[in-house]
Amino acid sequence: METFDLTDMKILRALQDDARLNTKEIAHKIGLSVTPTYERLKKIERSGVIRQYVTLLDAEKIGKALTVFCNVSLQLHSQKLIRQFETAIRKMEEVMECYHLAGTYDYMLKVAVADMKSYQYFLTNKLAAVENIAQVHSSFVMTPVKYTTSYPLDLSS
Known part of the structure; x- marks a missing residue:
């Protein structure tokens, strides 16, 4: 480092x-x-500490007013099936972030869509089409309380 x-x-x-x-x-x-x-x-x-320079957009102003945190459990955990799941998720434009977790669920997805109807379409036609999903639990963001992309840096030296 x-x-x-x-x-x-x-x-x-x-x-x-x-x-x-x-x-x-x-x-x-x-x-x-x-x-x-x-x-x-x-x-x-x-x-390499700077990965890229980006522009942050206002989700509502670009028609992505609904944010959903989607917890996913897989049926089986073979390397091949995990890779297949991750490859499928990377191709879904609605998925903003995806984390492989330890704990109750295997993955947490951050999904950005226009509205509930759009999320239903995403869930039934895209996510449910991925092989090996055992369970999906969706949590809908009502109000973002804190959102940042900045990491805390020690400036006390």
């Missing part, structure tokens, strides 16, 4: 807050000149 000092962490924090910042703007925010900021940013990018 790459080690980052306080200045690197400040760069990462600034980019988590706004990935559109250019090097000059980052330098101003962290109190460093442009050239060393640029060099540090390139070092951070080469380390």
